[in-house]
Amino acid sequence: MDYMNTAPTSADPGEPRWLTAEEQRVWRAYIDATTLLEDHLDRQLQRDAGMPHVYYGLLVKLAEAPDRRLRMTELAMSAKITRSRLSHAVARLEKSGWVRREDCPSDKRGQFAVLTDEGQEMLARHAPGHVNAVRQAVFDRLTPEQQKSLGEIMRIVAEGLQPSEAGADLPWLR
Numbered sequence: 001m002d003y004m005n006t007a008p009t010s011a012d013p014g015e016p017r018w019l020t021a022e023e024q025r026v027w028r029a030y031i032d033a034t035t036l037l038e039d040h041l042d043r044q045l046q047r048d049a050g051m052p053h054v055y056y057g058l059l060v061k062l063a064e065a066p067d068r069r070l071r072m073t074e075l076a077m078s079a080k081i082t083r084s085r086l087s088h089a090v091a092r093l094e095k096s097g098w099v100r101r102e103d104c105p106s107d108k109r110g111q112f113a114v115l116t117d118e119g120q121e122m123l124a125r126h127a128p129g130h131v132n133a134v135r136q137a138v139f140d141r142l143t144p145e146q147q148k149s150l151g152e153i154m155r156i157v158a159e160g161l162q163p164s165e166a167g168a169d170l171p172w173l174r
Contacts, residue, residue, distance in 0.1 A: 037137055044133040049126040051096075054081065055089050056130065059098060059123055062115035069114040071104065098122055 019027060041053040049056065061078050062068050070078070076086040090113050093099035098119030104110030115123075139147060 040137050041130070041133060045126070045130060048129045049122065051093075054079070054085075055093060056123075056126070058086070058089055058093065058113075059115060059119055062099065062113060063120060063123055065115075067114075068120065069102070069112045072101075072111050072113055075113050093119070096122075 038053060045051055045053050045056050058075065058079055061075060062070060072086060072090070073083070075090075076083050079086065081089075090099055090101065094101065096118075098116055100114050100116055102112045102114055104112060142150065
């Protein structure tokens with residue numbers, strides 16, 4: 001049975017709004033592409049830099065932050081990951097000498113993640129290979145119009161998944 005493409009049997013509002021054949025095609029193409037892209041980028045970064053894509057993304061966020069530092073909660077929110085996953089990642093990055101933690105003077109419970117000089121140098125060495133992998137996997141395959149559309153679509157999806165109300169179940173709040 002095709003569970004994603006079944007017409008509703010009644011007008012009952014409790015019935016699922018099944019995907020049309022076209023919606024299903026788009027959804028599965030999205031899942032395939034994002035899974036393959038994440039795997040491609042993970043393999044490239046593991047091979048070239050010895051780290052997964054998510055760790056590289058954390059280093060980039062720190063490199064772009066003022067004084068190469070962010071509060072751990074801000075870094076988790078920016079990376080869209082749980083605080084637990086962030087803590088584990090930062091611990092691994094600390095062992096490599098690429099990040100250090102500093103206590104927050106204004107909040108005894110707060111900590112900063114700080115990109116070290118060694119971390120900045122590692123990024124400078126590996127950024128060209130990573131941007132080349134991204135360019136080959138995504139941008140070189142799309143026209144400028146498709147790139148613009150993809151960016152607009154992904155912004156709309158991301159905004160819709162980040163409710164502003166208190167108590168929202170978002171990764172960085174867990």
